[in-house]
Amino acid sequence: xxxTIKNPKKAKRKNKGSKKGDVASTSSSVPTIQPRVWQPGxxxxxxxxxxxxxxxxYNSLHAFHIGxxxxxxxxxxxxxxxxxxxxxxxxxxVAGTQAEKASWNSIGVFKVSNISxxxxxxxxxxxxEDDPDMDGESSDSDDSEDExxxxxxxxVLQLRKVAHHGCVNRIRAMGQNPHICASWAxxxxxxxxxxxxxxxxxxxxxxxxxxxxxxxxxxxxxxxRGHKDEGYAIDWSPVVVGRLATGDCKNCIHLWEPxxxxxxxxxxxxxxxxxxxxxxxxxxxxxPHAFVSCSVDGTIAIxxxxxxxxxxxxxxxxxxxxxxxxxxxxxxCMLASGSDDGTFSIHDFRLLKDGNTVVAHxxxxxxxxxxxxxxxxxxxxLAVSSSxxxxxxxxxxxxxxxxxxxxxxxxxxxxxxxxxxxPPQLLFVHQGQKDLKELHWHAQIPGMIVSTAADGxxxxxxxxxxxxxxxxxx
Numbered sequence: 001x002x003x004t005i006k007n008p009k010k011a012k013r014k015n016k017g018s019k020k021g022d023v024a025s026t027s028s029s030v031p032t033i034q035p036r037v038w039q040p041g042x043x044x045x046x047x048x049x050x051x052x053x054x055x056x057x058y059n060s061l062h063a064f065h066i067g068x069x070x071x072x073x074x075x076x077x078x079x080x081x082x083x084x085x086x087x088x089x090x091x092x093x094v095a096g097t098q099a100e101k102a103s104w105n106s107i108g109v110f111k112v113s114n115i116s117x118x119x120x121x122x123x124x125x126x127x128x129e130d131d132p133d134m135d136g137e138s139s140d141s142d143d144s145e146d147e148x149x150x151x152x153x154x155x156v157l158q159l160r161k162v163a164h165h166g167c168v169n170r171i172r173a174m175g176q177n178p179h180i181c182a183s184w185a186x187x188x189x190x191x192x193x194x195x196x197x198x199x200x201x202x203x204x205x206x207x208x209x210x211x212x213x214x215x216x217x218x219x220x221x222x223x224x225r226g227h228k229d230e231g232y233a234i235d236w237s238p239v240v241v242g243r244l245a246t247g248d249c250k251n252c253i254h255l256w257e258p259x260x261x262x263x264x265x266x267x268x269x270x271x272x273x274x275x276x277x278x279x280x281x282x283x284x285x286x287x288p289h290a291f292v293s294c295s296v297d298g299t300i301a302i303x304x305x306x307x308x309x310x311x312x313x314x315x316x317x318x319x320x321x322x323x324x325x326x327x328x329x330x331x332x333c334m335l336a337s338g339s340d341d342g343t344f345s346i347h348d349f350r351l352l353k354d355g356n357t358v359v360a361h362x363x364x365x366x367x368x369x370x371x372x373x374x375x376x377x378x379x380x381x382l383a384v385s386s387s388x389x390x391x392x393x394x395x396x397x398x399x400x401x402x403x404x405x406x407x408x409x410x411x412x413x414x415x416x417x418x419x420x421x422x423p424p425q426l427l428f429v430h431q432g433q434k435d436l437k438e439l440h441w442h443a444q445i446p447g448m449i450v451s452t453a454a455d456g457x458x459x460x461x462x463x464x465x466x467x468x469x470x471x472x473x474x
Contacts, residue, residue, distance in 0.1 A: 226254060231248030234247070243288075244264070346360040364423060
């Protein structure tokens, strides 16, 4: 798997301009051509055409950067409440840079506030063509009857940088104690950090943006040098506070057990069961002793830390490298895996004894899958990012319904020109980022996804995802 960002460039502090998306239109105003939905991997842009984002497809969409591109980041759980639906939103992050020189790298601890948006109707009530009294050059304010708006202006980024020698391969915040973060370095070191002072400082700051020009020199709580190579696999247990597992490119996995709030005992004897690099691992959302790992060898291994250093079970998952996995926290029998060949699969552990765990297999993406994650709010929904510069959202509970489809087309009339032959489970395609690397759902804001790529971060809330999420009030 090609993990690094090619030719990393430091983003300049300027307006990025229009956001690319999934609607093709001509760059010239004459002649006027009706915009149409562009099918990635199917349609080709003709001379004079460009991709433009349709803002009505999003409840919220914002882009930002912290300087150098980041291969990995995590959303930090905050105390602002769960199930937040009202705009504007505030989100806390940690992210590790991929700078041109090792000494230029840092871990960014940052807050993005004033994330504005609108709650949109999926099917517009009327169009300008249907109402002769409506001005053809209507603005967003004309749609106020169909939209509930919250916040205004641009998001505010407040950033604090902590020096880190070398690129950060992957970084994860502990769910139970989110100020504690673990990072994998390309030097082969795994470090654990306490970022409480930075998060507290950000929480006390007003909404005046800061760019974090100064870099804090802070020692990690732990700097483990026991891995024989660099790595990417790292995960905190959601069941046992402080329990950590890390896997490297030499096929070794080490178990970390907490001995206090700030110290760990790392088992020097590794778990070994793969014949090649361990690419990702995930702890069970319900069982304290179980985790799974995936590898370049194409397999997924299931481990029980109570029964030795070999896998309890292992199975062939893909014909190519297995790059990423995600264990469903809403349905703990389900695991998603993404491969270097662009495919992703859904596995049901209840079928392990039958020899084939795959219950769904998708070949939509044409390039390596770089990130995959189940929604924390809906058991059948997951998001996938790929090297084809697409972030896709899927609802596995959906099936093709021709009657419903005909009714929807009748309601929307000429407003929708949907592409044909797409999987019915495909809910949304987000584009406009280059070299997508990682995505995460926000566990406290239903429907929000954040992604990182070579050209920075996106915060997105697709309008058709919000409606599928359960409401506590219903």
